[in-house]
Amino acid sequence: MESKSRRTFFQAATTAAFAAAIAPRSSAAEPAPAGAVAGGAFGAQLTPVPLPFDSRKLNGLSEKLLQSHWENNYGGAVKALNALRGRLSQALSDANTPPYVYNGLKREQLMRTGSVVLHDLYFANLGGSGGAGADLRTKIATSFGTFDAWEAEFRKIGLGLGGGSGWVVLGFNRKLRLLENYWMADHATAPVDVAPLLVMDMYEHAFAMDYGAAAAKYIDAFFTNIQWDTVAQRLEQGVVPVRG
Amino acid sequence: MESKSRRTFFQAATTAAFAAAIAPRSSAAEPAPAGAVAGGAFGAQLTPVPLPFDSRKLNGLSEKLLQSHWENNYGGAVKALNALRGRLSQALSDANTPPYVYNGLKREQLMRTGSVVLHDLYFANLGGSGGAGADLRTKIATSFGTFDAWEAEFRKIGLGLGGGSGWVVLGFNRKLRLLENYWMADHATAPVDVAPLLVMDMYEHAFAMDYGAAAAKYIDAFFTNIQWDTVAQRLEQGVVPVRG
Amino acid sequence: MESKSRRTFFQAATTAAFAAAIAPRSSAAEPAPAGAVAGGAFGAQLTPVPLPFDSRKLNGLSEKLLQSHWENNYGGAVKALNALRGRLSQALSDANTPPYVYNGLKREQLMRTGSVVLHDLYFANLGGSGGAGADLRTKIATSFGTFDAWEAEFRKIGLGLGGGSGWVVLGFNRKLRLLENYWMADHATAPVDVAPLLVMDMYEHAFAMDYGAAAAKYIDAFFTNIQWDTVAQRLEQGVVPVRG
Amino acid sequence: MESKSRRTFFQAATTAAFAAAIAPRSSAAEPAPAGAVAGGAFGAQLTPVPLPFDSRKLNGLSEKLLQSHWENNYGGAVKALNALRGRLSQALSDANTPPYVYNGLKREQLMRTGSVVLHDLYFANLGGSGGAGADLRTKIATSFGTFDAWEAEFRKIGLGLGGGSGWVVLGFNRKLRLLENYWMADHATAPVDVAPLLVMDMYEHAFAMDYGAAAAKYIDAFFTNIQWDTVAQRLEQGVVPVRG
Numbered sequence: 001m002e003s004k005s006r007r008t009f010f011q012a013a014t015t016a017a018f019a020a021a022i023a024p025r026s027s028a029a030e031p032a033p034a035g036a037v038a039g040g041a042f043g044a045q046l047t048p049v050p051l052p053f054d055s056r057k058l059n060g061l062s063e064k065l066l067q068s069h070w071e072n073n074y075g076g077a078v079k080a081l082n083a084l085r086g087r088l089s090q091a092l093s094d095a096n097t098p099p100y101v102y103n104g105l106k107r108e109q110l111m112r113t114g115s116v117v118l119h120d121l122y123f124a125n126l127g128g129s130g131g132a133g134a135d136l137r138t139k140i141a142t143s144f145g146t147f148d149a150w151e152a153e154f155r156k157i158g159l160g161l162g163g164g165s166g167w168v169v170l171g172f173n174r175k176l177r178l179l180e181n182y183w184m185a186d187h188a189t190a191p192v193d194v195a196p197l198l199v200m201d202m203y204e205h206a207f208a209m210d211y212g213a214a215a216a217k218y219i220d221a222f223f224t225n226i227q228w229d230t231v232a233q234r235l236e237q238g239v240v241p242v243r244g
Numbered sequence: 245m246e247s248k249s250r251r252t253f254f255q256a257a258t259t260a261a262f263a264a265a266i267a268p269r270s271s272a273a274e275p276a277p278a279g280a281v282a283g284g285a286f287g288a289q290l291t292p293v294p295l296p297f298d299s300r301k302l303n304g305l306s307e308k309l310l311q312s313h314w315e316n317n318y319g320g321a322v323k324a325l326n327a328l329r330g331r332l333s334q335a336l337s338d339a340n341t342p343p344y345v346y347n348g349l350k351r352e353q354l355m356r357t358g359s360v361v362l363h364d365l366y367f368a369n370l371g372g373s374g375g376a377g378a379d380l381r382t383k384i385a386t387s388f389g390t391f392d393a394w395e396a397e398f399r400k401i402g403l404g405l406g407g408g409s410g411w412v413v414l415g416f417n418r419k420l421r422l423l424e425n426y427w428m429a430d431h432a433t434a435p436v437d438v439a440p441l442l443v444m445d446m447y448e449h450a451f452a453m454d455y456g457a458a459a460a461k462y463i464d465a466f467f468t469n470i471q472w473d474t475v476a477q478r479l480e481q482g483v484v485p486v487r488g
Numbered sequence: 489m490e491s492k493s494r495r496t497f498f499q500a501a502t503t504a505a506f507a508a509a510i511a512p513r514s515s516a517a518e519p520a521p522a523g524a525v526a527g528g529a530f531g532a533q534l535t536p537v538p539l540p541f542d543s544r545k546l547n548g549l550s551e552k553l554l555q556s557h558w559e560n561n562y563g564g565a566v567k568a569l570n571a572l573r574g575r576l577s578q579a580l581s582d583a584n585t586p587p588y589v590y591n592g593l594k595r596e597q598l599m600r601t602g603s604v605v606l607h608d609l610y611f612a613n614l615g616g617s618g619g620a621g622a623d624l625r626t627k628i629a630t631s632f633g634t635f636d637a638w639e640a641e642f643r644k645i646g647l648g649l650g651g652g653s654g655w656v657v658l659g660f661n662r663k664l665r666l667l668e669n670y671w672m673a674d675h676a677t678a679p680v681d682v683a684p685l686l687v688m689d690m691y692e693h694a695f696a697m698d699y700g701a702a703a704a705k706y707i708d709a710f711f712t713n714i715q716w717d718t719v720a721q722r723l724e725q726g727v728v729p730v731r732g
Numbered sequence: 733m734e735s736k737s738r739r740t741f742f743q744a745a746t747t748a749a750f751a752a753a754i755a756p757r758s759s760a761a762e763p764a765p766a767g768a769v770a771g772g773a774f775g776a777q778l779t780p781v782p783l784p785f786d787s788r789k790l791n792g793l794s795e796k797l798l799q800s801h802w803e804n805n806y807g808g809a810v811k812a813l814n815a816l817r818g819r820l821s822q823a824l825s826d827a828n829t830p831p832y833v834y835n836g837l838k839r840e841q842l843m844r845t846g847s848v849v850l851h852d853l854y855f856a857n858l859g860g861s862g863g864a865g866a867d868l869r870t871k872i873a874t875s876f877g878t879f880d881a882w883e884a885e886f887r888k889i890g891l892g893l894g895g896g897s898g899w900v901v902l903g904f905n906r907k908l909r910l911l912e913n914y915w916m917a918d919h920a921t922a923p924v925d926v927a928p929l930l931v932m933d934m935y936e937h938a939f940a941m942d943y944g945a946a947a948a949k950y951i952d953a954f955f956t957n958i959q960w961d962t963v964a965q966r967l968e969q970g971v972v973p974v975r976g
Contacts (some may be wrong), residue, residue: 040387041394041424064700072701073651080832087833092397099404100812100844101819104836106401106427110435112832117419117436143284150285153336157350160343163561163693164674165653169436175361180285183350185674186652190434191354192361192413204692205651205701212552212697213560308944316945317895324588331589344568344600345575348592356588407805407937408918409897430896430917448936449895453944456796457804457937528875529882529912580885587892594889594915598923605907605924631772638773641824645838648831657924663849668773671838678922679842680849680901 042089045082048075049120053127053227060221061126065209070123073205077115077187084109107188114187118167121199128227136232140170143179150181154200155219157183161202162215170198170231172238179235195238198231286333289326292319293364297371297471304465305370309453314367317449321359321431328353351432358431362411365443372471380476384414387423394425398444399463401427405446406459414442414475416482423479439482442475530577533570536563537608541615541715548709549614553697558611561693565603565675572597595676602675606655609687610694616715624720628658631667638669642688643707645671649690650703658686658719660726667723683726686719774821777814780807781852785859785959792953793858797941802855805937809847809919816841839920846919850899853931854938860959868964872902875911882913886932887951889915893934894947902930902963904970927970930963 039045048070055066088105091097132140137147144150150170157168160183167184171194182191200222207218283289292314299310332349335341376384381391388394394414401412404427411428415438426435444466451462527533536558543554576593579585620628625635632638638658645656648671655672659682670679688710695706771777780802787798820837823829864872869879876882882902889900892915899916903926914923932954939950 040389041397041422042389044420044422046420068701076651076701080830083830084833088397092393092400097400098812098815099400099402099406100840101816101837102400103404103427104840105833106404106425107429107839108832108836110427110433113417113420113424114436117417120419121436145284145286149336153285153332156336156341156343156346158343160347160350162343163564164691173357173361175364176288176290176357178285178288180357181350183347183354185351188433188435189354190432190436192358192434192438193365193440194437196437203652204696208692208696209700213556213693312945320895320945324586327586328589342568342571344596345572345593348596349589351595352588352592407808408935447896448940449945452936452940456941457800457808528877529885529910530877532908532910534908576885580881580888585888587888587890587894590888591892591915594892594913595917598915598921601905601908601912602924605905608907609925633772633774637824641773641820644824644829644831644834646831648835648838650831661845661849663852664776664778664845666773666776668845669838671835671842673839676922677842677920678924679920680846680922680926681853681928682925684925 039085042085042092044085046078046116048078049123052124058126059130059224060210060217061207061225062210065207068209069201069205070119073203074116074119074123077112077119081109081112081116084112110188111186114190118187118196118199118201121196122201125198125227125230126222126225128225128229130224130226130228132226132228133232136228136235139235140179151223153181154198157181158200158202158219159215161185162218163204163213164202165204166202168200168202169194169196171196172235174238195234197234197238198226283329286329286336288329290322290360292322293367296368302370303468304454304461305451305469306454309451312453313445313449314363317447318360318363318367321356321363325353325356325360328356354432355430358434362431362440362443362445365440366445369442369471369474370466370469372469372473374468374470374472376470376472377476380472380479383479384423395467397425398442401425402444402446402463403460405429406462407448407457408446409448410446412444412446413438413440415440416479418482439478441478441482442470527573530573530580532573534566534604536566537611540612546614547712548698548705549695549713550698553695556697557689557693558607561691562604562607562611565600565607569597569600569604572600598676599674602678606675606684606687606689609684610689613686613715613718614710614713616713616717618712618714618716620714620716621720624716624723627723628667639711641669642686645669646688646690646707647703649673650706651692651701652690653692654690656688656690657682657684659684660723662726683722685722685726686714771817774817774824776817778810778848780810781855784856790858791956792942792949793939793957794942797939800941801933801937802851805935806848806851806855809844809851813841813844813848816844842920843918846922850919850928850931850933853928854933857930857959857962858954858957860957860961862956862958862960864958864960865964868960868967871967872911883955885913886930889913890932890934890951891947893917894950895936895945896934897936898934900932900934901926901928903928904967906970927966929966929970930958 051066051070055063055070058066084105088102088109091102091105132147140150141147144153154168154170161168165186166189167187169182169184169190170179171182171191172179173191174193174195179197180191180194182194184190200219202215207215207221211218211221295310295314299307299314302310328349332346332353335346335349376391384394385391388397398412398414405412409430410433411431413426413428413434414423415426415435416423417435418437418439423441424435424438426438428434444463446459451459451465455462455465539554539558543551543558546554572593576590576597579590579593620635628638629635632641642656642658649656653674654677655675657670657672657678658667659670659679660667661679662681662683667685668679668682670682672678688707690703695703695709699706699709783798783802787795787802790798816837820834820841823834823837864879872882873879876885886900886902893900897918898921899919901914901916901922902911903914903923904911905923906925906927911929912923912926914926916922932951934947939947939953943950943953
């Protein structure tokens with residue numbers, strides 16, 4: 001994929017094993033993430049990943065909404081995150097920076113990092129036909145009792161976030177070895193060490209242009225566009241028994 | 245390890261591939277996490293993982309402090325999380341539960357889940373001699389410019405959290421392919437899809453008994469007790485190129 | 489005002505002094521708040537206060553947006569808050585309710601209380617012509633150096649919240665005796681013991697229907713509609729030297 | 733009071749009415765707040781208010797704990813808040829400061845402002861004998877059904893915060909005209925336009941030195957030291973029908 005070959009991760013890595021481990025996988029089926037170029041924690045500069053679907057062809061989510069979401073909310077977060085690295089580097093090298101001032105920047109970094117990563121995941125799990133495969137349905141049912149119980153909880157969390165901000169995430173908790181749904185109040189509210197599988201944006205910019213305050217209608221539309229193959233692939237990769 | 249053989253993860257998994265993927269790794273060197281027994285998202289019951297070190301032998305962190313931390317804060321979170329699953333199941337099956345009431349429970353679940361997972365990680369990266377291996381130092385230096393720059397930022401974030409609550413985490417961001425330090429204001433503030441490598445508790449219960457309000461002295465003590473082998477092992481496993 | 493005479497505050501108050509103190513002021517010029525009827529902390533039921541302006545006549549904020557904002561976001565918060573009181577009462581009287589479960593409800597109550605109060609204040613400081621009186625400009629300039637410095641900060645905070653959620657509040661800090669602008673990340677992030685004077689909603693439901701992601705244009709529109717007389721009146725009342 | 737005469741509020745106020753309104757009340761019975769000296773929103777410098785009681789004489793709260801709490805946590809917040817004003821002024825005057833960087837500072841300012849104000853209130857409602865007067869008990873009972881119901885809720889909220897951070901506040905909601913207890917997760921989580929009457933610190937620095945993780949014992953101790961006269965006085969002043 002062209003957008004991937006342009007990118008290099010951790011170019012300055014000095015040990016071969018480390019470099020190999022973090023090389024992009026050629027077999028990855030979903031669009032590459034906003035990849036870090038050389039520069040590391042204080043210098044990495046990201047570029048937005050293009051939408052992995054034709055924004056004119058989703059069901060019930062307009063091109064105007066999707067383009068604005070991608071460009072303004074996701075794109076804006078990428079820009080802000082890039083700019084923050086320089087600010088952090090400068091602040092850290094200044095001995096007069098009090099820790100609480102530094103943490104003001106770190107909080108903003110965490111917010112923008114969450115926004116970039118979650119939007120990447122969100123767009124990549126859209127563009128499908130909305131039907132989960134039998135194997136995936138079984139795995140979800142195994143954890144939640146029934147597939148319907150999973151969906152009921154996922155939707156309920158979303159409804160409760162409507163009119164505010166936040167995300168709903170079905171994730172695999174690597175530490176607890178559990179599939180769970182998570183309530184997240186904003187980009188920086190999240191569970192630790194969880195592989196995100198299905199991500200639904202509940203910020204109002206994800207739906208207000210098309211649905212106004214009708215969050216329930218947006219959730220319906222979201223479900224009809226889920227790219228379940230991506231979800232299945234994430235689960236397959238995410239349960240690799242990494243021990244934290 | 246005995247405590248591990250007693251545990252079964254996802255016992256009800258109906259597909260062999262899924263069951264195999266989530267089986268505990270026999271080669272894992274660090275103490276097992278608070279493992280989920282059968283029961284899934286609404287029924288899993290955890291048991292606390294014993295301290296992976298002799299609490300009488302850490303440098304500058306007293307047995308009394310460590311035991312109270314393990315029993316009251318970590319143990320209390322395990323108990324609360326276990327109890328919350330039943331409440332969630334009940335609330336979901338009651339059609340009269342408004343979404344915002346349900347999310348009140350989900351927020352508490354997220355907080356306790358974070359507390360359990362982070363405390364597990366924290367205790368497991370204590371008990372060492374405090375010296376990072378050359379390979380790990382190189383990798384950290386690769387991302388942060390120098391190893392000292394990494395340590396300076398990690399400590400500064402910690403100092404800024406002193407007197408309040410929160411965590412400092414060195415993690416590998418699986419999506420951005422970056423080693424980064426994260427500021428986390430509480431158990432539920434976290435980056436998404438990050439493999440946690442080194443975790444420092446900055447809640448006051450981690451040090452007030454021994455150091456009062458002197459957070460800087462606690463951070464010094466923490467550094468002399470870091471189990472770097474665990475950190476190196478987590479990095480090795482965490483950079484497995486799982487694509488989210 | 490009719491909507492006010494219908495309401496009774498603290499009807500059950502048993503001491504005359506208390507009852508007198510909390511009686512509604514007949515001279516109040518701005519629309520009444522969502523007033524509490526008898527019932528107290530666990531039983532009070534609020535009714536939404538009508539929009540204090542003709543929603544067809546604001547500059548750059550459409551009737552559709554304003555009606556949806558009032559009905560769905562403000563109205564929804566009133567309903568949720570009313571329902572939460574019964575849940576709280578029930579949960580408190582059940583000895584088996586763990587404190588962390590109770591606090592899940594209290595958090596939701598705080599969020600909805602903030603939403604109700606802030607929306608009341610927001611609508612009541614709209615509908616004007618946008619020009620601050622000389623006396624008020626002087627007072628603001630006294631605290632911020634110049635009136636323009638105040639406006640620059642107020643707008644900058646708003647821009648930083650665009651694309652997410654939150655409020656900007658010019659308030660009089662009763663404890664510190666200072667006029668200050670406050671950044672608030674959501675309905676439950678707020679300064680303590682501050683008299684709110686000018687309140688700007690930065691949740692996306694306040695502007696996305698009319699302006700999409702263009703938060704800056706919304707802020708411009710907001711400024712042209714400020715009801716400065718209300719702000720001046722709030723300041724006059726808010727600086728009553730109540731000591732906390 | 734000497735500490736008060738040294739202070740001047742809003743010295744630069746240019747209108748007599750404004751100046752008079754914010755003048756300190758000579759009849760105030762409780763210790764003065766951390767008063768703002770001239771300087772306004774970007775320049776005000778606070779000085780810590782001395783403890784309003786003999787720290788050797790409280791029941792079950794040690795001198796060592798109270799002195800550390802006052803000096804390190806409260807005193808540290810005053811220093812940080814003073815330093816932040818200069819940073820804010822500088823950042824605002826620099827046209828290159830992005831809004832999200834500015835808001836990183838504003839968030840820290842809100843946290844420290846909350847810490848200063850809440851600690852002031854907390855210390856000022858300690859030092860008493862723990863018995864509420866009949867009139868106050870009646871007013872509280874009027875709102876909560878019974879005085880015991882109020883106390884049960886206040887304590888339950890506190891227990892739920894134990895082991896983390898936060899505050900419990902009995903306050904008079906000026907907008908809703910209600911006495912209510914509030915759950916607050918940290919210094920910056922608060923209800924809007926509420927007169928705080930009784931404030932209990934649940935950060936671990938408020939008790940860990942004396943009680944370790946035993947939050948319930950601290951709450952018992954807190955109740956035996958409440959200065960109820962201060963609470964009654966705050967209520968009397970707080971219900972002045974200021975309309976927001």
